[in-house]
Every structure is written in structure tokens, then in C-alpha cells.
Amino acid sequence: MGMTLAEKIIARAGGRDVVRPDDVLWVEVDVAMTHDSSGPRRFWPSLRELGVGVWNPEKLVIVADHYVPAADVGSARILQTTREFVKEYGITRFHEAEGISHTLMVEKAYVRPGMLYVGGDSHSLTAGVLGCLAIGVGSTDMLGIVATGRTWLRVPKTIRVLIDGGLPTGVTAKDLILTIIGEQGMDGGLYRVLEFGGEAIAGMDIEERSVLTNMCAEIGAKSGIVPADATTVAYLADRDIDVPTGPVSDQDAVFETTWGYDASAVVPVVARPHKHDDVVAAADAGEAPLSRAYIGACTGAKYGDLAMAAEVLAGRKVAPGVLLQVAPASRAALRQAMESGVAQILMDAGAHILSTGCGACPGIGTGVLGPGEVCISTTSRNARGRMGSPDSEVWLGSPYSVAAAAVAGHVVDPREMLAVPV
Amino acid sequence: MTIIEGKVWKFGDNVDTDVIVPGKYLIGDIDEIAEHVMEGIRPGFAELVNKGDVLVGGKNFGTGSSREVAPRAIQAAGVSAIVAESFARIFFRNCINVGFVPLECPTAGEIEEGQHLHIDTVAGEITVIETGISHHALKLPTEIGEILEAGGLEPLLKLRIGGRT
Structure with a gap:
């Protein structure tokens, strides 16, 4: 019995040959991101108390995006703390007021297909658009990752989301994902990974696809993933990164279910x-x-x-x-x-x-x-x-x-x- | 803590972290935030709730943002446990990491506001004191039990990192 893409990534990160849904295991994180709101201001005192530093400053991305530009002194203090942390631990991938963390993780290609990425924010799922397993967590989880590079995961079931056809003119990925959420409900994908595929996905650019993975958070999912295809490879090549297509789910992988949609039937929705x-x-x-x-x-x-x-x-x-x-x-x-x-x-x-x-x-x-x-x-x-x-x-x-x-x-x-x- | 007794405050489905702790309060520390907990859905909750009370929610409790101050603020307001039909996944993780047992109980919807619960968190047994009716929470995997036994992820990290050096 094969594994889904998400299962393969978790198995590799956990040093196992095989994992199955509901297994709980400790895994090594390939790249982590934290921002000004849930980041250093929350976990730095605990990190000091633990008496350790950042497990690998090159694998940690820090973005100041919530309190920029500082609208009051309290916000300015949060940004100062963030900068002090970056300086103290020698974080080189730090961006202040340069963009929203989730957008930058994709734009700057800080993730690669097949990676396990954990971000300290619920919309960290966005980066799954580049074929990595992207998971969002809270501050104490991030403390654990920053201190040790490890975290615990419960292996999620994977739902395959197949979108046939093509979106009509004037209809967008946002209309598609809102339509899906409207039908499945805001807990319709609870604890699951949604793996996107089909003709309509193949026809979308990375930005449009990223609206789908971004809003997997709004359906309760642990992650949303688009296996790397020619569009992904070209997007990364534009950033001087050379990768092959894939990895993908095994032919005999077990999906919990498949949701099928016809993109050509989607209309503008709110x-x-x-x-x-x-x-x-x-x-x-x-x-x-x-x-x-x-x-x-x-x-x-x-x-x-x-x-x-x-x-x-x-x-x-x-x-x-x-x-x-x-x-x-x-x-x-x-x-x-x-x-x-x-x-x-x-x-x-x-x-x-x-x-x-x-x-x-x-x-x-x-x-x-x-x-x-x-x-x-x-x-x-x-x-x-x-x-x-x-x-x-x-x-x-x-x-x-x-x-x-x-x-x-x-x-x-x-x-x-x-x-x-x- | 293995035995908890407290009065029920009942909430519906999809209680969002934006109503548990509205974004505008995130700038403050946990005690300030706790004064406003649940303000978006039940204004004045922080004054009404008594130490030891229990929150009972419907499906997908704690949906929305990753803000860990959501479970922390509920805890700081004096609530001793959260029972819900299901939890949003980051909220669930955050509860465990801060040492606050999330009791996932498919029949939580039958519990009513104002009733009193007797909860055995280890056995996962939730009994309504007024009626004697028992409900069962899903069992947590052993690995998660270890974190809760240590009192949360931070105490567990202290044990592990301390043990290594």
C-alpha cells in the first residue's frame, strides 16, 4: 500500500519508512517561519529560560508583517523586540515591511517541493502551493522548533481535490475555494490535508493556486498541497532554483475521499x-x-x-x-x-x-x-x-x-x- | 489535574479565535487579554465566569488564527477545561502545549448551560452532576499524553533539554 504525498513527506521527516493516518511522531522541520505577532515577543523569554539558542539560524525565516508600520508605541516595541532577536541569533532571512510572510515564503522560494515547512501562523499553509507540506502552529510549538528543530505531528488523512475544466473569464481561484468551503463547511476538511489536482489546477499560475492552499485554513485543514508540476518548476527556475517535478502521491496511495469539482460551472461568489x-x-x-x-x-x-x-x-x-x-x-x-x-x-x-x-x-x-x-x-x-x-x-x-x-x-x-x- | 468539577458555559459551533481574543487586544500581555476573553461572542464573560467553570462548545471550537493567547486567555480567566464536539487543529495543539486538556466529546451538544460537570480527564469521563448522564471524550494518543503529563510542551522541553546536558 503506497503513501500520499503528505505521508511521504512526514515519513521522511520522521525517519520512518512508512507512516499511516493517525500515527503520532516527532519530525525534523526543514524550514520554519515566525513573525512579529506570534514570534520572538512570545517565545524569546522561554527560549532564554531553556538556556538554548536557535537550532539552525539558516533554517529560520522571520518576517515583521503584522505591526508594520508601527501605529503606536506598543507596536514599535514589538518590532524592536523582533529586530533584537534577529540580531542576537544572526538570522539572515529577516524581512521587515517587505511583504506578508506567507507571500514572501512563496515569492522568495524559501520552500521547495517535498520539504516539511512549519510556520507560526494559520495561513502558513499558503506555501503548500510549491509542493511542500506546509503546516501552521502556535507560539509554544514554535518555541519547540526554534529550540530543537523538531515538532510532533499526527499524520492526517488526505482528501484528493480534483478540479476539472477551466475557470470561466471573470471567475477566480477565490470563487472556486469559497464555493468549495460553502459546500463542505468551515470544518469540512478538519485535520485533513487537501491535495489539489486536475485540469483546472494545471491551468492556473502559482499566485492563483496559492489562494487555494491559503484558504485551506478556512476549511479546517492541516495543510493544502499542490504537487510540483511544470508550472512550479518554471516558477522556481525564474528564481534560479533547479528542481524536478514532484514528488507526488504513490499510484496506490489511500485517499480518504475525493472531492470533484467542475471549474467551468463556478460563478463569482461572496x-x-x-x-x-x-x-x-x-x-x-x-x-x-x-x-x-x-x-x-x-x-x-x-x-x-x-x-x-x-x-x-x-x-x-x-x-x-x-x-x-x-x-x-x-x-x-x-x-x-x-x-x-x-x-x-x-x-x-x-x-x-x-x-x-x-x-x-x-x-x-x-x-x-x-x-x-x-x-x-x-x-x-x-x-x-x-x-x-x-x-x-x-x-x-x-x-x-x-x-x-x-x-x-x-x-x-x-x-x-x-x-x-x- | 485529573478531576475537575465546574459549571457549564455553553457555546455553539465554529467559535473563532477572533471572537475569543479580538485582534485589537493581541498587543497586550496575557492578563490584560484575559479581561476581554470571549468578548466578541459574549461580552462581559470574563466577569461572569468563576474559577473552575467549564466551557462546552460545538464543532470546530477555536477555528481561525494560530494565536495561542486564545486558550491561554480562557485558562487565565479561570476556566478549568474545554469540552467540545471537535476542535480546530491549531487550537487543539495550543491547548496541549500550554497544558490545558482539550476534551473532544462527540456528544457534547447534549450538555446544557448552567449544568455542573464532574470530569475525570485521565479516563475521559464527563458526568453531568444534575442528571447523572455520562459522556465520553476521545482518548488522546500516548505521545500527546506525555506532553500533558509534563504540564505542557515547555516543561517537557525543559526535561528533555535538561536531561541532555
Whole structure:
């Protein structure tokens, strides 16, 4: 009996020939990431108490993305602690205000196919787009990894997610993953690994695929993985990294089940306020007036996301009474948007460009919502109070849907503004 | 701790870490955060809860972010145990790592707010004192039991690293 890709990676990291679902074992981590919020400020005192340093400074990536730019003295202190830690332990892969950690792990190719990567944040799953097993953990888990390079894992069952067909024009990976979450529920993939494959995945670029692995967190999964194919190899080659395709699951691997979807049947959808699995067609969302539109986060502010928004916003203006804010997922995304003219289009439409970082998505950075505000956002979560006041409301949608809603002043099917037959 | 007795505070499915500890409080230390615990779903909870009380949740308790302060704040507010039909996986890990037993009990939905529970955490037996009805929590793997016995991951690391040197 063969193993799934996730099982193979865990077996290798645990020094075993074979692992099976529900085995619990200690594994060696190939690369780890921690950020300013859940990172050194939380675990450094304990690390000192243990009397040890960082197990391998070259395998630890640190990103300051939650409290940048510092909006108050408390935030500035958190960033200082992060920098002091980086200096003390000689961490070379440190990035402050350069982008969101999950975006940078992929952009800078800090993970490789077949690696076991553990990040101190729930959206660490994003990096599974490059064919590694990417797992998110909390601060004490990260303390253990930083001190010893090891952690414990329970081997998850793998669900195969096969997406046939191709996404129609105006329909995105965000619409696809929201559709899946809407059907399976926010605990539909609890403790599982989702392994993506099929014609539609083969046709997507790395950024779009990464929306799927990113939002595996919103379906309860331990990880989401896209086995490395020609697109992955080309993406890494652009970064001077030479790898073969794969590894992949064995032919006789045992999947718990297969979820099959037809991408060509997916339509633009939105998640209604407070529950990201309360998903409806954008065309059926009603016309509740919006006060805010937000293009941001690791989920929805990569270059391709900004370009999608620009497709809608070209030659249009944001509706009066709506504030459209754009927080690029990385400086590289902003630079590319400046070079291609996308940034100019967004600004001409009336967008307010914010600094790169996690921003308003976790309700920490700049641009948070006040009571009574209604926002549509390219981010991944909309639990009550997520982006600010518990009396605000957040709709989730694709960059097309957010841009189109910003123009209309309420949720609409964005294909109306893309000259696409609906 | 093997025997716990306390009053039940009942919550529904998919209780998110964003309502357990809203992002705006993450800047503070654990005692400040604990004053606002569950504020997003039940304002004033920190004042209402008494030491030793028990949280009972539905499916996917603790879904959302990796913030470990979510279980820590519940613990710091005086709650002695969390019983839920299922847990979100990072929240589950975080509970174990901070030495707070997560009791995964498929029949937790039958337990009612205000009832009193007698819990044997080792046997995984949860009894409603008012009715005498017992519920069973899923057994944790031995490797996880070791972490809990040490009092959490940090005490276990101390033992292991101390033992090596």
C-alpha cells in the first residue's frame, strides 16, 4: 500500500519508512517561519529560560508583517523586540515591511517541493502551493522548533481535490475555494490535508493556486498541497532554483475521499458577513450599501489580484461613500503594479494605497472598520470583529468582485463590468 | 489535574479565535487579554465566569488564527477545561502545549448551560452532576499524553533539554 504525498513527506521527516493516518511522531522541520505577532515577543523569554539558542539560524525565516508600520508605541516595541532577536541569533532571512510572510515564503522560494515547512501562523499553509507540506502552529510549538528543530505531528488523512475544466473569464481561484468551503463547511476538511489536482489546477499560475492552499485554513485543514508540476518548476527556475517535478502521491496511495469539482460551472461568489462558509452567488447577494472595499492580505493582494482589480477599475470611479483601500501583499507586488501601470489605474479610480503588511485583515494594522461599517474584502476571514469593530460587517470576494462592488456601491456580479457574457 | 468539577458555559459551533481574543487586544500581555476573553461572542464573560467553570462548545471550537493567547486567555480567566464536539487543529495543539486538556466529546451538544460537570480527564469521563448522564471524550494518543503529563510542551522541553546536558 503506497503513501500520499503528505505521508511521504512526514515519513521522511520522521525517519520512518512508512507512516499511516493517525500515527503520532516527532519530525525534523526543514524550514520554519515566525513573525512579529506570534514570534520572538512570545517565545524569546522561554527560549532564554531553556538556556538554548536557535537550532539552525539558516533554517529560520522571520518576517515583521503584522505591526508594520508601527501605529503606536506598543507596536514599535514589538518590532524592536523582533529586530533584537534577529540580531542576537544572526538570522539572515529577516524581512521587515517587505511583504506578508506567507507571500514572501512563496515569492522568495524559501520552500521547495517535498520539504516539511512549519510556520507560526494559520495561513502558513499558503506555501503548500510549491509542493511542500506546509503546516501552521502556535507560539509554544514554535518555541519547540526554534529550540530543537523538531515538532510532533499526527499524520492526517488526505482528501484528493480534483478540479476539472477551466475557470470561466471573470471567475477566480477565490470563487472556486469559497464555493468549495460553502459546500463542505468551515470544518469540512478538519485535520485533513487537501491535495489539489486536475485540469483546472494545471491551468492556473502559482499566485492563483496559492489562494487555494491559503484558504485551506478556512476549511479546517492541516495543510493544502499542490504537487510540483511544470508550472512550479518554471516558477522556481525564474528564481534560479533547479528542481524536478514532484514528488507526488504513490499510484496506490489511500485517499480518504475525493472531492470533484467542475471549474467551468463556478460563478463569482461572496461569503456573507460573519461566516466564511455562508456563500452565495455575487449576483444574488442583495444591494446592501458598502462603506469600504479592501484589497489586501496574503489571500488577495498579490500582483495578479491587483491586476484583476485594475481590469474592472480601468476608466471607472469608486462610488461616492465607499473608501477603496489597497494594501499590496509585498513590495514586489507593488513594484510590479507600478511598472505595469496597474497602480496608476487603481489610483485614478480613487483607491487609497496603503503600506504592505497584514493591515486591516486581522484588525491590527491601519484601515480597521468602525461600528456600522460594511466592507467587501479580498481577505480570507470574516468572523465578527475580525477587521475591527464587532458591529462591522465583512463580505468576502475575489479581487474582481471587490473592485466591482466598490464601483457599484454594493455587491454585484463583476462580469457586468468585464464585458463577459453572464 | 485529573478531576475537575465546574459549571457549564455553553457555546455553539465554529467559535473563532477572533471572537475569543479580538485582534485589537493581541498587543497586550496575557492578563490584560484575559479581561476581554470571549468578548466578541459574549461580552462581559470574563466577569461572569468563576474559577473552575467549564466551557462546552460545538464543532470546530477555536477555528481561525494560530494565536495561542486564545486558550491561554480562557485558562487565565479561570476556566478549568474545554469540552467540545471537535476542535480546530491549531487550537487543539495550543491547548496541549500550554497544558490545558482539550476534551473532544462527540456528544457534547447534549450538555446544557448552567449544568455542573464532574470530569475525570485521565479516563475521559464527563458526568453531568444534575442528571447523572455520562459522556465520553476521545482518548488522546500516548505521545500527546506525555506532553500533558509534563504540564505542557515547555516543561517537557525543559526535561528533555535538561536531561541532555
